[in-house]
Amino acid sequence: MGRAPCCDKNNVKRGPWSPEEDAKLKEFIDKYGTGGNWIALPQKAGLKRCGKSCRLRWLNYLRPNIKHGDFSDEEDRIICSLYANIGSRWSIIAAQLPGRTDNDIKNYWNTKLKKKLMGFIHTSSNQRIKSPNLFLPPTTFPPQIQSQAISNIFKDDYLEPISSLQPNFMYHNNNMNFQLGTNNQYSYFLESLMNPMQASCSSSDGSCSQIPRSNFEETQKFTLDNYGNNGGTWADHDQKPDGYFGNNHQNHSSQFQYDTSNIEEVKELISSSSSNGNGCNNNNNMLFFSDENKANIGYWG
DNA sequence: AAATAGGACAACCGCAATTGC
DNA sequence: GGCAATTGCGGTTGTCCTATT
Numbered sequence: 357m358g359r360a361p362c363c364d365k366n367n368v369k370r371g372p373w374s375p376e377e378d379a380k381l382k383e384f385i386d387k388y389g390t391g392g393n394w395i396a397l398p399q400k401a402g403l404k405r406c407g408k409s410c411r412l413r414w415l416n417y418l419r420p421n422i423k424h425g426d427f428s429d430e431e432d433r434i435i436c437s438l439y440a441n442i443g444s445r446w447s448i449i450a451a452q453l454p455g456r457t458d459n460d461i462k463n464y465w466n467t468k469l470k471k472k473l474m475g476f477i478h479t480s481s482n483q484r485i486k487s488p489n490l491f492l493p494p495t496t497f498p499p500q501i502q503s504q505a506i507s508n509i510f511k512d513d514y515l516e517p518i519s520s521l522q523p524n525f526m527y528h529n530n531n532m533n534f535q536l537g538t539n540n541q542y543s544y545f546l547e548s549l550m551n552p553m554q555a556s557c558s559s560s561d562g563s564c565s566q567i568p569r570s571n572f573e574e575t576q577k578f579t580l581d582n583y584g585n586n587g588g589t590w591a592d593h594d595q596k597p598d599g600y601f602g603n604n605h606q607n608h609s610s611q612f613q614y615d616t617s618n619i620e621e622v623k624e625l626i627s628s629s630s631s632n633g634n635g636c637n638n639n640n641n642m643l644f645f646s647d648e649n650k651a652n653i654g655y656w657g
Numbered sequence: 658a659a660a661t662a663g664g665a666c667a668a669c670c671g672c673a674a675t676t677g678c
Numbered sequence: 679g680g681c682a683a684t685t686g687c688g689g690t691t692g693t694c695c696t697a698t699t
Contacts, residue, residue: 666692672688674684
């Protein structure tokens with residue numbers, strides 16, 4: 357015997373909301389708020405709907421400042437980056453995109469963005485691969501991530517692998533070469549997108565019910581370490597701002613910062629990798645990801 | 658013009674987490 | 679601490695619309 361359903365399905369309306377229902381719900385919430393009780397709300401508002409349905413309708417469609425459709429390139433990049441980092445944690449991803457809902461982003465990912473990516477991966481099996489702007493780091497990322505060098509590489513129409521068989525394989529384009537490590541960070545990024553972190557960790561004891569994708573924590577920490585590494589350093593006693601989890605190597609003005617609304621959750625994801633003091637290659641231009649071979653990868657210039 | 662396949666998006670479902678008693 | 683109610687989340691399904699045959 358399962359738990360009792362939240363509403364009597366025979367006595368509630370289901371399916372698409374009519375404009376009249378929308379108006380009723382909006383008017384009620386505008387006037388009285390949700391009252392902290394969605395289950396009781398539909399009756400009070402005179403709606404023959406399940407409370408869950410009302411909540412969903414409000415959160416995903418009716419509440420103020422909701423944006424629909426037309427995701428920008430910037431939003432694409434943020435979604436891709438975060439998906440690669442934390443997987444399908446849509447609510448966290450949505451928190452980084454003001455006006456977007458988790459449902460919207462999930463739908464967008466499943467119907468469009470993933471396909472964009474698949475197209476890219478598919479093409480990448482050829483020797484000549486297209487590099488969509490999708491893979492540019494978000495402009496909200498620190499300045500050096502936006503550096504001209506990276507932009508040159510990833511804004512170019514094509515990246516051409518010289519040989520994917522070489523252990524340290526190289527990419528080049530028209531005006532520069534750069535070398536990545538044995539497990540180069542770019543392929544790691546793609547791999548991350550295709551096979552994101554799936555672990556779910558309990559908040560109470562820190563244990564994980566699933567095994568994280570290999571090296572996630574270490575990689576993540578290392579990546580964060582390297583956001584903002586253009587010279588300045590953190591002393592141990594320095595107050596690090598929200599969103600900064602790295603070691604003491606960074607320029608104070610350019611740390612990677614998550615939105616503070618869910619910073620604790622992001623910290624939680626990352627915190628299992630405790631600082632060991634050597635997680636940073638100073639003066640290297642990190643892109644998104646590196647692997648465990650910190651000494652060997654993730655830099656050029 | 659009709660049938661149908663596919664895409665886009667809204668909504669639902671079930672489960673886990675949280676809250677309150 | 680235990681239990682039930684409620685909320686929040688992510689996966690999945692349903693429905694509508696458009697493009698294609």
